[in-house]
Amino acid sequence: MTETEGTTTVAEAPEARGDHVIEQGWAEYGELDHAIWRRLFERQSKLMPGRACGEYLRGLRDLGVAADGIPNFERLSEILDRATGWRIVAVPGLVPDEVFFQHLAERRFPATNWIRRPEQMDYLQEPDVFHDLFGHVPLLMSPVFADYLQAYGRGGLKALGLGALKNLARLYWYTVEFGLIKREEGLRVYGSGIVSSHGESVYCLESASPNRIAFDLMRIMSTDYRIDDFQECYFVIDSFDQLFEATRPDFTPYYQALEGRPAIEPGALLAEDRLIEI
Ligand code: PHE
Ligand code: FE
Numbered sequence: 666m667t668e669t670e671g672t673t674t675v676a677e678a679p680e681a682r683g684d685h686v687i688e689q690g691w692a693e694y695g696e697l698d699h700a701i702w703r704r705l706f707e708r709q710s711k712l713m714p715g716r717a718c719g720e721y722l723r724g725l726r727d728l729g730v731a732a733d734g735i736p737n738f739e740r741l742s743e744i745l746d747r748a749t750g751w752r753i754v755a756v757p758g759l760v761p762d763e764v765f766f767q768h769l770a771e772r773r774f775p776a777t778n779w780i781r782r783p784e785q786m787d788y789l790q791e792p793d794v795f796h797d798l799f800g801h802v803p804l805l806m807s808p809v810f811a812d813y814l815q816a817y818g819r820g821g822l823k824a825l826g827l828g829a830l831k832n833l834a835r836l837y838w839y840t841v842e843f844g845l846i847k848r849e850e851g852l853r854v855y856g857s858g859i860v861s862s863h864g865e866s867v868y869c870l871e872s873a874s875p876n877r878i879a880f881d882l883m884r885i886m887s888t889d890y891r892i893d894d895f896q897e898c899y900f901v902i903d904s905f906d907q908l909f910e911a912t913r914p915d916f917t918p919y920y921q922a923l924e925g926r927p928a929i930e931p932g933a934l935l936a937e938d939r940l941i942e943i
Pocket of ligand 1: 912
């Protein structure tokens with residue numbers, strides 16, 4: 666950007682910034698905003714022990730994300746940066762895919778700065794700051810997961826070029842957002858869409874209704890998902906290393922193999938699926 670003499674150039678307008686980054690505007694949150702955060706935080710943090718995986722619980726504790734109010738992204742970024750080299754940047758809601766992937770590829774997590782209204786405590790279509798911080802950031806304190814999300818960002822840029830975004834988006838959905846992990850103590854949650862949801866964090870572990878299927882990369886990349894209700898299926902990993910190893914190879918031949926294959930319905934169960942018992 667070139668220097669101009671005291672005038673605001675178009676390039677300085679927030680919407681013109683290629684990375685879509687804005688100020689969080691922390692000082693502008695009102696008492697109601699912080700009160701909504703507190704209610705969500707208290708409700709969810711009570712549910713997490715015994716449900717979320719250890720990496721998540723440790724991340725939440727070490728971040729020091731607190732019940733007292735919406736955290737300041739800058740302060741949170743200092744802690745996160747020291748642990749895994751990630752930072753949080755504020756964006757105005759959803760950003761274009763390419764922008765999103767570019768941030769992840771450079772170890773920046775784009776988080777929305779708005780918080781839901783009191784009548785939206787249980788249901789949201791678009792992520793808010795509670796989902797983004799409480800849901801996503803604790804796992805970014807874990808080195809293996811932090812590397813996974815960066816690799817995912819790079820893979821996203823590649824998938825865009827290959828016209829395979831749909832396949833890769835399903836992987837994000839069924840791991841980062843709605844993933845379950847099998848531990849000796851039992852099934853645990855690591856997906857951010859689950860940990861930030863009061864209803865789903867119980868449903869996904871206890872309800873007899875959804876299918877819980879052992880992780881299978883190609884199966885996941887073929888499976889549609891629903892954004893308007895609890896999931897009809899969850900995919901269960903054995904470890905984060907399993908996830909990292911399975912996604913390490915070049916996906917180009919995988920995308921070719923998937924091209925033209927019909928999508929699998931979210932509620933479908935295939936003969937070759939391995940079901941995980943609760
Ligand atoms: N290995 C994938 C590729 O070549 C990228 C990727 C990594 C995707 C991690 C998801 C998660 O496209
Ligand atoms: Fe999310």
